[in-house]
Amino acid sequence: MSMPANEESGEPGASIPSRPVTARRTQTAQAVQTVRTVGFGALTAEELDAWHLLRAANPLLDSPYFHPGFAAAVHAGGREVRVAVGRDQAGGVRALLPHHRERSLTRPAGWPAADFQGPVLAPGSSFPPLALLTGGVRGFAFDHLVEGCADFEPWVESRCPSPFLDVSGGLEGYLGRASRSGKDNMGQARRRAAKAERTHGTVRFVADAVDTELLSRVVELKRAQYAATGARDYFAEPDRHDLLTRLLHTRDSSFGGILSTLHAGPHLVAAHFGIRSENVLHWWFPVYDPAFAGLAPGWMLLRELATAAPALGITRIDLGRGDDEYKRRAKTGETQVCQGIVTRSSARQALRRARDSMVTTAKSSALGPSLRHIARKFRTFNR
Structure with missing residues (x-):
């Protein structure tokens, strides 16, 4: 299942709600009639089993973000996760939507690092989004809603591609499906790994390292990357480093964190921390040491992960939304994720459209970094 290294007895991972033996039984699609919102810790065994x-x-919900273990880990860190539980006319659980509340606005659980969002419900079932607007809540904002949630369509403002790698059959299988650019970059990664070994020492890849010190180094490198690019520092909130540590120590067969590392001699060249559920790995926090940028270490790491995929039981690596060049080159396919807000306020929707229009203009503007910096500031408005 994994290739462990440096196993530690560190802090325990989040408690994973048990998976019922009958978890593959097909559910009959029915409409949600009532919605009740409770704290994650107050969910009943029936509701967790239904999840x-x-x-x-x-099949649209195979991402680890939809596993209750993700919501459990976020909730255990002190950031309350509440769950909207939808039931049909007979009282059966037909939908669950974990979220956070921030004053009059709610967001999907794990925001702003939840790369797939939406209600957990059977195919063809309906969910009433406006039922989320109770108790003073004026909006449910989403930015990675999976396609297929037809009930949310009136509030969708835009869509973006979310690329993935089909790594069925490992590296050989991936190369059979990759674009010419993907194949070329993987070939270059193999040659650069040989160069790194000649220059810096033996190249070592560990697919699943349970090592809190290495995880701290990943966070350190990621924060330096945020500072260098002017992006918002996700780890400025200390509970988010704790979340990764909790996920790292979540060693459940159906869900958990994975830390993969690539060394050349004594040097940590590149690393990645992600989450997996069954056969899907989500590419979450990739980093590399800028001192080795000339080796294209990200491609070296991605190549090693594709090679290790069969041993890990992974058949797909989700890269997440983004227009990064390496994602366009590496992908074998893509899905769509949606952005928008469920609200009864037409003024709020108009303001968000104006904001998004400015952000889009800034991204393509020849005025460069200064205007894009203003756009980043504006993007936070009305969040």
């Missing part, structure tokens, strides 16, 4: 059953019946 597993509904997710297993819907």
Whole structure:
């Protein structure tokens, strides 16, 4: 299942709600009639079992973000996760949507680092989004809603591609499906790994390292990258480093964190921390040491992960939304994720459209970094 290294007895991982033996049983699609919102810790055994059953019946929900283990880990860190539980006319659980509340706005659980979002429900079932607007809540904002949630369509403002790698059959299988650019970059990665070994020492890849010190180094490199690019520092909130540590020590067969590392001699050249559920790995926090940028270490790491995929039981690597060049080159396919806000306020929707229009203009503007910096500031407005 994994290639462990440096196993530690560190802090325990988040408690994973048990997966029922009948988790692959198909659920009958029915409309949600009532919605009740409770704290994650107050979910009943019936509701947790339904979460597993509904997710297993819907192929669109195979991302680890839809596993209850992700919501459990976020909630355990002190950032309350609440769950909207939808039931049908007979009282059966037909949908669950984990989220956070921030004053009058709610967001998907794990935001702003939840790369797939939406209700957990059976294919063809309906969910009433406006039922989320109770108790003073004026909006449910989403930015990575999976396609297929037809009930949210009136509030979708835009769509973006979310690329993935089909790594069925490992590296050989991937290369058979990759674009010419993807194949070329993987070939270059092999040659650069040989160069790194000649120059810096033996190249060592560990697919699943349970090592809190290495994880801290990943966070350190990621924060330096945020500072260098002017991006918002996700790890400025200390609980988010704790979240990764909790996920690292979550060693459940159906869900958990994976830290993969690539060394050349004594040097950590590149690393990645992601989450997996069954056969899907989400590419979450990739980093590399800028001192080795000339070796294209990100491609070296991606090549090693594709090679290790069969041993890990991974058949797909989700790269997440983004227009990064390496994602365009590496992908074998893509899905669509949606951005928008469920609200009864037409003024709020108009303001968001104006903001998004400015951000889009700034991204393509020849005025360069100064205007894009203003756009980043504006993007936070009305969030």
